[in-house]
Amino acid sequence: MTMVIRKLCITLSLLLLYAGTLSAKQTTLRLEETTTLDGSKIKHRPGDVFKIKDGKYSSLTIKNFQGSADAPITFINSGGIAEFDSREKGNSALTISGCKHIRLTGSGDTQNRYGIRAACGKKGPHAVNVIGRSSSIEIDHIEVFGAGFAGFNVKDEPSMQHKTTRDQFTMRNIALHDNYVHDVKGEGFYIGHTFYDGYDPKKTGKPTMPHLIEGLRLYNNICKDTGCEGIQVGSASEDCEIYNNTILNSGVSPFAEYQDNGMQIGAGTQAKVYDNLIDTCPSNGFVVFGYGKVNIENNLVRNPGKSGMYINTKGGDHYLIQNNTFDSPNDDGVLIGNWKKPPATMELLNNLFILKNSKSNAIVNQNTKAKLTDKKNRTLSQSSKSQPRGVGADLKFTKIDDFEHVSFTTKAPTPFKEPEH
Ligand SMILES: [Ca+2]
Numbered sequence: 001m002t003m004v005i006r007k008l009c010i011t012l013s014l015l016l017l018y019a020g021t022l023s024a025k026q027t028t029l030r031l032e033e034t035t036t037l038d039g040s041k042i043k044h045r046p047g048d049v050f051k052i053k054d055g056k057y058s059s060l061t062i063k064n065f066q067g068s069a070d071a072p073i074t075f076i077n078s079g080g081i082a083e084f085d086s087r088e089k090g091n092s093a094l095t096i097s098g099c100k101h102i103r104l105t106g107s108g109d110t111q112n113r114y115g116i117r118a119a120c121g122k123k124g125p126h127a128v129n130v131i132g133r134s135s136s137i138e139i140d141h142i143e144v145f146g147a148g149f150a151g152f153n154v155k156d157e158p159s160m161q162h163k164t165t166r167d168q169f170t171m172r173n174i175a176l177h178d179n180y181v182h183d184v185k186g187e188g189f190y191i192g193h194t195f196y197d198g199y200d201p202k203k204t205g206k207p208t209m210p211h212l213i214e215g216l217r218l219y220n221n222i223c224k225d226t227g228c229e230g231i232q233v234g235s236a237s238e239d240c241e242i243y244n245n246t247i248l249n250s251g252v253s254p255f256a257e258y259q260d261n262g263m264q265i266g267a268g269t270q271a272k273v274y275d276n277l278i279d280t281c282p283s284n285g286f287v288v289f290g291y292g293k294v295n296i297e298n299n300l301v302r303n304p305g306k307s308g309m310y311i312n313t314k315g316g317d318h319y320l321i322q323n324n325t326f327d328s329p330n331d332d333g334v335l336i337g338n339w340k341k342p343p344a345t346m347e348l349l350n351n352l353f354i355l356k357n358s359k360s361n362a363i364v365n366q367n368t369k370a371k372l373t374d375k376k377n378r379t380l381s382q383s384s385k386s387q388p389r390g391v392g393a394d395l396k397f398t399k400i401d402d403f404e405h406v407s408f409t410t411k412a413p414t415p416f417k418e419p420e421h
């Protein structure tokens with residue numbers, strides 16, 4: 001291509017981009033009690049903004065909308081709080097299905113940090129549900145104050161018919177940030193499928209493989225008084241970061257055993273997990289079952305009913321657990337369980353353990369096969385007067401007492417990786 005033609009092409013594409021932006025429009029929606037917005041019937045272009053008028057509604061479904069990577073379609077509250085309460089109806093309050101490149105945000109009213117609220121029924125449904133082969137979805141500034149199950153559910157069940165099995169679909173680039181979830185029956189955030197190795201609930205012997213998530217940013221969220229884990233991530237196999245989240249008093253009414261931890265890094269997950277606060281839960285602060293590379297750094301876990309962190313995995317390349325503070329676990333600081341395949345290498349570096357019980361140990365390794373590097377970790381008894389320096393997470397976290405108004409440092413999220421194909 002000659003230079004002139006190349007220049008012409010660049011100018012043309014810039015012009016088209018400009019024209020695209022010009023043609024994007026703002027529409028104020030006046031919703032019914034129950035509304036389905038179907039992008040296959042509503043004209044829309046990348047960059048369009050749909051304003052959701054403040055008021056009380058039952059539920060909203062947004063389906064089949066397609067924005068673009070440069071110009072997502074935005075749904076935003078307008079004029080005050082838009083509240084979706086489907087507790088009388090028993091379905092999800094907010095559903096996003098079959099969408100790509102859209103943002104649902106409650107940041108439309110400067111008077112209210114959470115300009116969209118969502119609640120749903122006592123049995124079953126998730127308050128906010130992202131399903132139907134959706135990808136590139138951003139959801140922020142939403143308060144979930146009740147749900148029969150999870151506050152946020154982001155995954156499809158594996159189904160050949162609905163083309164949601166691993167060979168047919170990969171969910172990409174999910175960003176959930178600055179949301180507040182409290183008083184839900186299940187997990188605050190249920191992201192990605194739990195059964196990475198295959199799902200076979202009816203014991204047919206033919207498990208289906210759930211889809212993966214590539215590209216996940218979960219940050220600046222607050223979870224309080226959740227029935228199960230505050231955050232649970234599974235099958236998030238690439239480019240996953242979980243940071244600056246606050247989880248307070250999780251696992252208060254688990255529907256089954258082992259559902260009452262702080263944060264679960266589930267099977268099939270490779271993630272960077274940093275700067276989170278987990279305060280008070282009946283079981284372990286972290287449970288970690290991820291495969292591949294898992295980095296857990298600079299987190300504070302306080303008052304877990306069992307261990308600060310429980311690690312048990314069926315494999316994985318490398319675990320790095322460093323600069324964390326484990327304050328007053330009832331059992332041990334970090335417990336490495338005895339499953340058959342520990343990660344190839346595991347490093348525990350520069351963590352701080354503040355132990356309150358004489359029976360507690362900082363690190364317990366039940367796995368003789370685990371190749372563990374244990375360096376520069378420090379243990380203090382709770383009565384110790386010496387001040388920790390240079391180890392563990394910043395103890396400024398311990399001053400937080402008003403969890404509903406935690407302010408997070410504004411920090412641009414790491415961009416998602418470009419897909420390689
Ligand atoms: Ca769980």
